Amino acid sequence: MWSANQRRRSLGERLFRIAETVERIESRPAELTHGAKALLAYIGSLLRQVDSTVDDRWNELAVIEPGLREELRRELCDDFRDVVGVLVSEVVPVLVGADARRVPVELEPALRQSVLSAAPDWKPVPVLYGSDYYEYSIVPLRKSELEVPVTGRPVPSSAAEGGDMESPPDFVFISVPGVERDSVALHAVLLGHEAGHLRDWYLRLSEGFVLDVPPQLVDSDGKPGEGYGEYVKIATNWTEECVADILSCLTIGPVALLALPEVAGGAGELAVDSDSHPGTDRRIELMLRVLHQQGFDVVSGLTEAFSGYKTLCGDAWKRIVQGPDLNQQIASLVLAWIRTQLDELIRVCTSNVPASDLFTSDYWPLVESAASMLGGGLPCGEIILAGRSRAAARPEVILNASWLVKVQGLQALGQQLGVVLTEDSHISDVSRVSEVLDRLTLKSFEIAEFLRSA
Amino acid sequence: MTTGLPSRKDVIKMLADPQFGFSIQPMPTEDLIQYGSIDLRVGTVFLSAERSSLASVRAEDPWQGAKLFREVRVARGQPFVMQPHQFVLATTFEYIAMPPTLVGLIQSRSTYGRMGIIAATAAYVGPGYKGCPTLELVNLGEVAIELKPYQAICQLVLFTAAEDVIVPSRYQCSTRPSFARRPLSGSGADPN
Numbered sequence: 001m002w003s004a005n006q007r008r009r010s011l012g013e014r015l016f017r018i019a020e021t022v023e024r025i026e027s028r029p030a031e032l033t034h035g036a037k038a039l040l041a042y043i044g045s046l047l048r049q050v051d052s053t054v055d056d057r058w059n060e061l062a063v064i065e066p067g068l069r070e071e072l073r074r075e076l077c078d079d080f081r082d083v084v085g086v087l088v089s090e091v092v093p094v095l096v097g098a099d100a101r102r103v104p105v106e107l108e109p110a111l112r113q114s115v116l117s118a119a120p121d122w123k124p125v126p127v128l129y130g131s132d133y134y135e136y137s138i139v140p141l142r143k144s145e146l147e148v149p150v151t152g153r154p155v156p157s158s159a160a161e162g163g164d165m166e167s168p169p170d171f172v173f174i175s176v177p178g179v180e181r182d183s184v185a186l187h188a189v190l191l192g193h194e195a196g197h198l199r200d201w202y203l204r205l206s207e208g209f210v211l212d213v214p215p216q217l218v219d220s221d222g223k224p225g226e227g228y229g230e231y232v233k234i235a236t237n238w239t240e241e242c243v244a245d246i247l248s249c250l251t252i253g254p255v256a257l258l259a260l261p262e263v264a265g266g267a268g269e270l271a272v273d274s275d276s277h278p279g280t281d282r283r284i285e286l287m288l289r290v291l292h293q294q295g296f297d298v299v300s301g302l303t304e305a306f307s308g309y310k311t312l313c314g315d316a317w318k319r320i321v322q323g324p325d326l327n328q329q330i331a332s333l334v335l336a337w338i339r340t341q342l343d344e345l346i347r348v349c350t351s352n353v354p355a356s357d358l359f360t361s362d363y364w365p366l367v368e369s370a371a372s373m374l375g376g377g378l379p380c381g382e383i384i385l386a387g388r389s390r391a392a393a394r395p396e397v398i399l400n401a402s403w404l405v406k407v408q409g410l411q412a413l414g415q416q417l418g419v420v421l422t423e424d425s426h427i428s429d430v431s432r433v434s435e436v437l438d439r440l441t442l443k444s445f446e447i448a449e450f451l452r453s454a
Numbered sequence: 455m456t457t458g459l460p461s462r463k464d465v466i467k468m469l470a471d472p473q474f475g476f477s478i479q480p481m482p483t484e485d486l487i488q489y490g491s492i493d494l495r496v497g498t499v500f501l502s503a504e505r506s507s508l509a510s511v512r513a514e515d516p517w518q519g520a521k522l523f524r525e526v527r528v529a530r531g532q533p534f535v536m537q538p539h540q541f542v543l544a545t546t547f548e549y550i551a552m553p554p555t556l557v558g559l560i561q562s563r564s565t566y567g568r569m570g571i572i573a574a575t576a577a578y579v580g581p582g583y584k585g586c587p588t589l590e591l592v593n594l595g596e597v598a599i600e601l602k603p604y605q606a607i608c609q610l611v612l613f614t615a616a617e618d619v620i621v622p623s624r625y626q627c628s629t630r631p632s633f634a635r636r637p638l639s640g641s642g643a644d645p646n
Contacts, residue, residue, distance in 0.1 A: 030532035100527035377584045377627045379549050382479050384472065390481055416584065418622035436627045443549060443586070443629040446498070447479050450547075450604070 004073035008058065011077050014084045018092060019047055025095055034108050035127035036098030039171055042143065043091060049148050054080055083146055091141070094129045094173045102130030102178045106445040107187060109452075110395035114191045114251075115172060117357050118199035122168035128190075130178030136187075136263060138194040140169030140201070172198060182438045184445070185255070185406065188399045189263050192248030192256040197240065199247050203352050206239040209341060214333045227330050234327075235334045237276045242342070245283050246349040249290035252396045253359040254302055257287040257309070258403045270313070273323040273331060278338075281316035284309050290346055295361035301368065305407050317342070359396045366393070370401030370444075371408070377416035379440050381447025392451035393444065402441040406434075413437055458614050459490035460556075465612060468556070475553035482548070486606065490613075493563065493606040494546040497586060500526045500534050501543040501631045523633055533600035536571065536593040543631035545586035547604055554581045554620055558610045560589065566607045570595020573608040582620030585628040 022043055025032065032040065057076050061069050097103070108128055115126045124140065131137075144167065174194055176187050200206050211232060219225040248256035261270065261280060270281040277283070288309060291297060297306045317339045321331040370380035370393055380401055383393045393401075405413060410433045414421040417436060419429050460468065465487050468476045478492065486493040501523040523543065528534045536542065552558065560577035573589045589608060593599055601607065625632065 030528045030534065031526065032529070034529065100529065101525060105527065105529065378477065378551055379479055379629070382481060388470075388472075413627075416622065417626050439629045440627065446547075447549070451480055 004070050007077035011080055018087055021092055031100045033098045033105055033128050035125050038125045039127050053148050094127055097129035098127055103128045103176055104184050106442045109449045114195040118195045119202040124169045124172045127171055127173050129175055131175040134177045135175055136189050137175045138197050139173045141171040142167055143170045184438055184441045185402045186259055186263055188255045188259045192252040193244045196244035196247030200243045206243045209239055211235050212337050230327055230330045234275055234331055238278050238338055241277050242345055245287055246290050246346055249287050250353050251357055251359055253400055254291055254296050255399045255403045273321050273326055281313040284313040285316040299361050299364045301404050301408055366397050367400040370397050371404040374401055374405045374440055375412040379443040379447055381444040392448040398444045460612055460614055462487055462489045477551045479549045491609045491611045493609050494548050495604045495606045497545045497547040498528050498603040499630045502526055528603055530603055533602050536599050538593055538596050541592050544589045544591055545631050549586050551584045552581055555615055557581055557613050557615045560587055560608050560610055562608055569599055581615055583623055584626055588631050
C-alpha cells in the first residue's frame, strides 16, 4: 500500500515542478499578460501556504500513535493532492500560455472592459492565454476552489465546473488557439460569445428558462426516466450557447456572425449538431434574427453576405438533428423544445443588456470609415469624426471594420502592398494581404488603447 | 529630389489636412513637433539576437539572419533592457503614411544618443511609405539601459520632395520589426 511517506514524496515532487514553472514564468515579467500577473501573484502565495501547511500538519501528527498517524498523514497528502491536481491540470497550462508571444495582448484591454461590462459586480480578472488546442473557451476560477485544505474539510471541486456559480469567480480563464496568435478578427468571438457566457452566468438568463421535459422521458410515477439526464444536459448546453450567441450579436454586432463559421469549422461542417452546441447553421440563423432586429441586415457592405447566409441557413432550425456523436432521439426532443423558445431568448437577452453595451447600426458609418482606412493600408485606432475631431475607435468598430474589409475583398489593401489580387491569385498572395490586415487590426487596438489611457 | 525642410507650422498644417496624405497615428501632440521634425516613440516589440545553431549570416543572403533573432514583446510600463553593445530591431509606435511630396530620415534624439542608444542606419522613409519604420537600435554605452515602450527616443526629420511614381516598399504596411525581407520583384532603393 502506498505509504504516507511515499505520498509526501510524490506531493513534494509535484509542488517542486509547479514552483519551478512559476519561477520560470516570473523571470520574464515583461512578457506576461496583465491577467497572468495577477494570477501568478496569487499562485505564488498559495504555493508558499501549501508548503508551510503540509509541513506544519505533518509535524503536528508526529506525537500520535503510529497506526493513526500513518492514516492521518495519508489523508493529509491526499487532500493536498487534489489542490495540486487542479493547479497542474487547470492553472499551470493557463500561466504557461499567458505569454505575449502566444496571445494578442493588444486585445487584453478590450477584453477586460468586456468582462467588466458583462459582470460589473463580480469584477473577475480575465486571464487571456494561448491554448495548445484549437479552442475558444471561458472557464471561471474561484479562489475557494484552491483553498488550502485542513484535514476534515471537504476537498476542493474542479475549476472546470464552469456554470455552477455559487460565488463570483475571482478569475476567468479565456483561451485562444496559440497557433493563431494574430488572427484578431477570429478572436472577436472572445469579446462577444465568451463574454456573453459570463454575462449569462452573471444575470442567470439561461437558468431562467424552465425545461419543458417531454412526457416520454418521465416514467409512470412522474419520476425522471431513461434519457432524462441526457436531455437536460443537451438542452442546458444548447440554451447557454444560444444565449451567448444572442448576447454576442447585441454587444459586438455583425462580426459575431461573420467570424463564427471560420471559428466553428469549415463550411462543410455547418449542419452538424453536438451535445455541446447546436449546429453552426442553426446558430447563424439565430444570429441573423438578432442582427435584423438591430438593423444590420440593411447596412451597406453586408447585404450580400447576409442574404447568402439567409439562403444557406434560413431553414436550419427546421432540419432534423444530425451529428455523429449525438443521441438522435434525445437531441430531437431538445430541438423540438428549443425552437419554440428562440424568440423569447432574444427578447430576454435584449431586455437585459444596458443601452450603453448595445452595438447598433447607428455605429455603422464609423465602421465604414474605419474600414476605408484599413483598406487604404492604415490602422483605424484613431478615427476622424465629423468636424475633423479625432477619437479612439471602439473595439467593436475596429473588429467590424476588419471584417468589412474581408467581406468586401482584399483587393484595395493588396494594391497598397503592390499585390494585384484576382480570383486566380496564388493563395500565398492572399495570405500575405490577410496577414497585413490582421496586423493593422492589432495595431488599431494598440493605438486606440493608447489614446484611451493617455 | 528634396527641396527643403518644412517649418513647424507647415508640419502641423500638413498633418491636419487629410487631403495632403501625410498622417501619423496616433496624431502627434504639438509638443512632439519641432522645426522640420516630429518626435517618435519606440513600440512594444523587439527583435533580439540570440545564440542558435546558425553559425553566421552571409551578407549576400541576409534573410537567413531572421533565424538568429527572437521576438520579445514588452507590456506597457515594463522595461526592455539593452545590454552594452547589444543590437536590436524595434519599430516606432507611430504608424506613418508619407505623401508623395515628403521624405523623412529617422535619427536618434540627442538625449538618448548621449546615453549610448543610437537609432541607426537605413532610416530613410520614402514618399508613399506606410508603416511603423524599423529602428536598428544599438547600445554603444558601457552600461545596460532600460527602454520602455512609448518613450520618444527618435525623430523623423522631414524634407519636401517631388515624386511622381510611388513604388510600395517591401516593408509596406509593416507594424512590427522584421529582419531583411526578400524583394517583391526586381531591385531598387531600400526604404524602411
